[in-house]
Amino acid sequence: MTAYKLRIAHLYGDLMNTYGDYGNVIALTYYAKQIGVTVDYHLVSLHDTFKADDYDFVLFGGGQDYEESVTAKDLPGKSAEIKAYIEQGGSLLAVCGGFQLLGRTMEFADGKVINGIGVMSHHTVNLNSPELKDGMRGKRLIGNIEIKNNENGETYHGFENHQGRTFLGEGEKALGHVISGNGNNGDDQTEGVIYRQVYGTYFHGPILTRNGNLAKRILKNALSKRYPEIDWQGKLAAIPTESF
Amino acid sequence: MLVYNLFMTIRSKFALFAGSTSYILLHKILHRGGTSLPGKIAYQLDPAILKEFANKIQTVIITGTNGKTLTTALCARVLSQSGRLIITNKSGSNMIQGIVATIMAHAAQIRQANRQGQKPIAVLEVDEANVKAAAQSLQASHFVLTNIFRDQMDRYGEIYTTYEKITDGINSSPKAEVIANGDSPIFARKPYPNPVVYFGFADRPETGDHRAPTNTDGILAPTDDQVLHYHYLTYANLGSYFTPDKSFKRPDLKYAVTKVDSLTPAKSDFEIDQHAFTLPLGGLYNIYNALAAYALGREFGLCADQIFAALNEDSRIFGRQEQLHIGDHLVTIVLIKNPVGANSVIDMMISDPQPFSLVTLLNANYADGIDTSWIFDAEFERLHETKLAKIIVGGQRYQDFSVRLKMAGFPDQIVEQDFGKLIDRIKALPTKNAYVAATYTSMLMFRAELTKAGLAKGSF
Numbered sequence: 065m066t067a068y069k070l071r072i073a074h075l076y077g078d079l080m081n082t083y084g085d086y087g088n089v090i091a092l093t094y095y096a097k098q099i100g101v102t103v104d105y106h107l108v109s110l111h112d113t114f115k116a117d118d119y120d121f122v123l124f125g126g127g128q129d130y131e132e133s134v135t136a137k138d139l140p141g142k143s144a145e146i147k148a149y150i151e152q153g154g155s156l157l158a159v160c161g162g163f164q165l166l167g168r169t170m171e172f173a174d175g176k177v178i179n180g181i182g183v184m185s186h187h188t189v190n191l192n193s194p195e196l197k198d199g200m201r202g203k204r205l206i207g208n209i210e211i212k213n214n215e216n217g218e219t220y221h222g223f224e225n226h227q228g229r230t231f232l233g234e235g236e237k238a239l240g241h242v243i244s245g246n247g248n249n250g251d252d253q254t255e256g257v258i259y260r261q262v263y264g265t266y267f268h269g270p271i272l273t274r275n276g277n278l279a280k281r282i283l284k285n286a287l288s289k290r291y292p293e294i295d296w297q298g299k300l301a302a303i304p305t306e307s308f
Numbered sequence: 309m310l311v312y313n314l315f316m317t318i319r320s321k322f323a324l325f326a327g328s329t330s331y332i333l334l335h336k337i338l339h340r341g342g343t344s345l346p347g348k349i350a351y352q353l354d355p356a357i358l359k360e361f362a363n364k365i366q367t368v369i370i371t372g373t374n375g376k377t378l379t380t381a382l383c384a385r386v387l388s389q390s391g392r393l394i395i396t397n398k399s400g401s402n403m404i405q406g407i408v409a410t411i412m413a414h415a416a417q418i419r420q421a422n423r424q425g426q427k428p429i430a431v432l433e434v435d436e437a438n439v440k441a442a443a444q445s446l447q448a449s450h451f452v453l454t455n456i457f458r459d460q461m462d463r464y465g466e467i468y469t470t471y472e473k474i475t476d477g478i479n480s481s482p483k484a485e486v487i488a489n490g491d492s493p494i495f496a497r498k499p500y501p502n503p504v505v506y507f508g509f510a511d512r513p514e515t516g517d518h519r520a521p522t523n524t525d526g527i528l529a530p531t532d533d534q535v536l537h538y539h540y541l542t543y544a545n546l547g548s549y550f551t552p553d554k555s556f557k558r559p560d561l562k563y564a565v566t567k568v569d570s571l572t573p574a575k576s577d578f579e580i581d582q583h584a585f586t587l588p589l590g591g592l593y594n595i596y597n598a599l600a601a602y603a604l605g606r607e608f609g610l611c612a613d614q615i616f617a618a619l620n621e622d623s624r625i626f627g628r629q630e631q632l633h634i635g636d637h638l639v640t641i642v643l644i645k646n647p648v649g650a651n652s653v654i655d656m657m658i659s660d661p662q663p664f665s666l667v668t669l670l671n672a673n674y675a676d677g678i679d680t681s682w683i684f685d686a687e688f689e690r691l692h693e694t695k696l697a698k699i700i701v702g703g704q705r706y707q708d709f710s711v712r713l714k715m716a717g718f719p720d721q722i723v724e725q726d727f728g729k730l731i732d733r734i735k736a737l738p739t740k741n742a743y744v745a746a747t748y749t750s751m752l753m754f755r756a757e758l759t760k761a762g763l764a765k766g767s768f
Contacts, residue, residue, distance in 0.1 A: 077522045078535060082458070086523045087684025087715075094715040107522050110535055128466040134533045207678070223679050268681040273711055306714070308707040 068101045068294075070286060073119040075146075075162065076127070076135045077107045083225060085125030085159050087270035091279045091306075092121065099299040101287065110134070114142040116149035121286040126160025126226075126268075129172050136165060136178045143181035150183050155286035156262045159271070163257065163264035164188040164228055173227050184259050185233025196229055200250040205229075209245025209267065211255040219243070220275045221308065222267030224255075230266075232257055239265055261285050276305035358404075358445035361411055364418050365395065367430045367446040368604065371439050371474055372454030372489075373467075374649060375597050376402065378589075379454055380433040382601035382619060389605070389614045393421045393428035402435040407442055436470050439477030448481055450607065451502075452600050453488040453495055457544060457648040458525045467494065467526050478502060487603050489596060490561045491546040497530040507596075507603040510564035511578075514539040514548055523647070523685055529556040543592050543655065544648045563603040565595060571659045573640070583612050586620065590656045632764055634742075635735040641744045643751060645677060650686035653745055654694075663695040664741040667734065668713070669703035669750035676747035680708045688716040697739045700724055703750040727753045731761050 072089060093103045108114050127135065139146075146166075150156060164170040167186035171177045175190065189195050191202060209224045220240055229249035232238060238248070239256025247255035248266065256265035263282060265271050272279035280300045287296045368387070370380045384396040395418070397410040411418075411430065421428045434442045436456075442448070453474065456467050471494050478486060482501040489495060490506025518538045520527045526545045527536045534551045541547035550557035569577040573590035580602050587598050598619055605615040631640050644650045657664065672680050691713075700722045701710045710723055724733050727750075734742055746754060758764035 074522065078520070078524065078527055081523050081525070081685070083679060084681030084684035087681065087712075090684060090715050110533065128468070130466065130468050131528065134528060137533065223681060225679060268679060270681055270684055273684060273715065274708075306711050308711070 068287070068291060069104055070096050070101050070121060070283070070290075071104045071106070071119045073106050073108045073114065073122045075114070075122060075124040075142075076109050076131075076138075077123070077125065078109050079131040079135050080125040080127035080161055082126050082128060082160070083223075083268035084270045084273075085123065085162075085268070088123055088125075088157055088159070088272040088279075091270065091272035091276075092283055095276070095279055095283055095300065095303065098303045099296070108142075110138045114145050114149075116145045116152060116154065119149070120155065120290050121282070122146075122149065122154065122156040124156065124158040124162030124166070126162060129174075132161045132165070132170075133172070133176075133178065135161070136170070136180075139165060139181055143183070146181060147183040150260060150262055153261050153289060155282055155289070157272070157282060158262065158264040159268070160226055160228075160266055163266065164230060166262070166264065167230070168233070170228060184257065184262065184264075185236055186230050186257060186264075187233065188228045188230045191227045191229065193229065195231065196249065197251045200229075205246040205250055205266075207245060209247065209255065210243040211240030211245075211247065212243055213240045216281075218275075218277045218281075220267065220271065220278060222265075222269040222271050222274060224266045225268060226266050230257075235259065239263060261289075273306070274308060276307045280305060356445070357408055358411065358442070361418065361430075362445065362447040364422055365411070365428045365430045365446070367432060367442075367448040368450040368452065369432055369434045369439060369443055369448045369477075370452040370454065370600075371434045371436055371477075373436065373457045373470060374646075375454040375593055375600075376433045378594060379452065379597040379600050380431055382597055383452060383604050384431040386601045386605040386610065386615050386618045387429050387431060387608060389610050389618045390429070390608060392426055393417060394431055395428055396431040397433055402433045402438065404438045404441050407432055407434065407438070437473050439474050440480055441477075443477045443481045443484065448484045450604065451478055451481075451484055451486045451488075452604055453486065453492075454596065454600060455489050455492045455544075455546065456494050456526070458646060471497070475500070485607060487600065487607060489546070489600065490559050491542060491548070491596075493529070493536055493545060493549050493556075493558075494526055496556075496559050504559075505562040505603065505607065506559045507563040507599045508558065508561045508565075509540075509542050509547070510561055511567050512540045512548075516540050520545050520547075521687075523687075531555045542596075543652060546596075563599060563606060565599055568595070573656045573660045581612065583616065585616055590659060591652055592655060593652045632758070634731060634758075634763055637734055637737060637740060637742050639734065639742045639744055641746065641751060641754075643748060644686075644745045645682075645747055647682050647685035650683070650688075650745070651690075653743075654687060654690050657694045657696070657743065658690065660695065660741070662741050663697045663739045664743060665698040665700070665734075665737040665739045666691070666696055667700040667702065667730065667742060667744040667746075668709045669730075669744065669746035669754055670705040670709045671703050671747050671750040671753070672705050673749045676749050680705050683709060683712045688712060688718075692717060698722070698737055700730070700733050700737075702727065702730055703747070727757050730754060731757055731763070 096103050158166050165180045166184045167180045168182050170188040171190040204227045206225045210221050212219045237258045238254035242253045242255050284296045384394050388394045395414045456470050486502045486504040490508035516539045524545050529551045536549045539548040548558050566582050567579040576587040602615050642653050672678050702724045
């Protein structure tokens with residue numbers, strides 16, 4: 065019927081795949097199909113090449129510490145192209161570990177600090193960091209969470225489960241303001257990040273299956289960049305939104 | 309030191325007495341198992357109580373994240389062929405207190421067997437984090453390792469943490485023999501000080517070169533951080549794995565499934581070491597469980613025929629699966645709690661030649677795992693390969709599952725939030741067969757309705 069395509073790169077999808085992050089691909093595929101767009105899914109993992117121009121959407125999920133450290137070692141080889149992709153306005157969803165690795169530094173539970181690719185200015189400390197407020201140290205942040213984005217008025221629901229605590233930096237906005245739950249660090253009421261067309265979050269659940277409003281927003285951004293002549297907003301508005 | 313030992317012994321004897329009494333009282337008064345409480349009383353009196361039994365029984369420890377309960381039941385059945393008294397924690401009470409309770413409940417039988425010059429075998433399902441304590445106290449002679457899949461990560465964390473807990477226990481008993489699933493890459497990450505034998509699947513040629521599906525956990529080699537390749541996969545990350553540089557590969561299998569003939573939800577026909585074998589259970593994972601029991605039996609010196617005779621006995625072993633009738637419908641209840649388990653259930657449904665309906669019940673209480681995101685890691689899209697006719701979605705988190713199945717391409721669903729109305733909904737299903745796939749507390753809530761309706765016995 066139509067030749068519209070959404071080319072998805074799942075960065076380290078076989079390593080960074082905890083807590084249903086792949087569900088974000090399932091959600092985007094679900095909405096894309098209803099507006100006549102086919103999804104081409106590509107796994108881009110260790111030793112694979114990533115090229116900025118080859119994709120319309122990138123998912124970078126979370127992982128266990130071991131897999132995240134292996135991923136971090138491989139990332140420098142891809143970081144120039146990932147940076148180019150982001151600076152060109154490419155759509156990207158980063159969850160948990162993926163969110164952390166796009167920033168400057170990331171500290172594991174055991175105190176080991178690794179570098180992220182630094183394309184974004186946030187940094188992540190561990191659960192025992194002196195940067196944290198008293199009473200927020202020593203525990204994983206686990207539980208249901210609700211946030212509100214005050215700019216677009218949208219509310220998002222999810223489940224957070226992380227030991228790392230992220231502090232946003234220059235040029236970064238939060239994905240939302242915490243209504244209930246902990247968010248990035250349990251202190252400053254921010255959750256996630258928005259930078260250009262990058263959305264970062266600690267939400268599992270996964271974020272795009274529970275928050276159809278955000279799934280549609282991201283899909284619209286990605287498709288509009290590739291096919292600017294089409295009214296994607298209108299097409300997406302005409303199909304139901306799954307939100308709960 | 310002598311005084312200390314003497315003191316410990318007296319304390320142990322007292323603990324033993326207190327524990328036995330509590331078991332009998334609880335059992336008689338409450339008529340309900342009471343597997344954990346008497347053990348707790350004894351264990352708190354004296355954690356050394358199990359040591360009293362170390363030289364009175366021989367101990368086999370079965371551990372891993374999935375399949376422990378059924379493997380333990382099969383191992384117990386196989387080892388009963390040895391003619392020795394078998395003690396096992398059938399109730400799935402697998403923490404240290406439950407183990408104490410199990411042993412204590414059989415203290416008299418153990419004494420009697422000892423008097424007759426016989427050493428009973430304790431075949432114990434042990435929780436991953438309790439392996440070390442149980443193994444050291446009872447001086448285990450064998451470890452049977454089923455698998456390590458990602459489970460409730462809010463409980464013990466990553467699969468490598470679970471692996472460390474298990475190997476910590478194994479390393480502390482270096483004389484015990486390890487009987488491990490050779491198809492599971494994690495069990496070959498580090499050498500053991502113990503003697504080790506491996507079991508697995510050798511039903512295909514070692515020629516293919518595949519990768520595990522994207523969403524598979526535990527596919528990194530311990531060397532050089534390479535992603536594993538496979539000559540073939542059986543399910544999840546299990547199979548004949550290797551790294552392209554050959555620095556890491558599946559160890560040689562001592563016991564193997566050499567052929568799979570047919571699989572249905574009720575029956576599996578396959579060959580172990582060229583011997584034809586039928587298991588009155590469906591699911592590839594159950595073949596692994598049977599293979600583990602076979603390997604253990606062989607290591608105990610039993611011959612293949614003895615083992616098959618034991619496994620072929622036609623009494624149904626209570627796994628985490630049960631069947632009952634609701635109206636004209638035959639309903640199979642299966643517990644689901646993580647992606648690997650759910651995928652195995654989907655595999656079983658694919659092997660079902662009859663049309664069926666599916667009832668999903670999802671709760672997110674502590675015992676279920678409070679994070680429901682795992683339902684997006686399981687491949688419900690593969691239900692399109694089955695004869696699925698009708699879907700009912702229920703449980704406290706029915707919305708999550710409803711969206712999951714919608715996104716898998718099943719928009720036509722009956723959504724039923726009320727546990728009290730499920731039975732009537734099931735009675736109205738168009739198929740004779742139905743599966744109820746439920747998380748733990750949702751299954752308990754469903755069972756409560758069954759009990760109210762007189763369709764199931766009250767005790768569970």
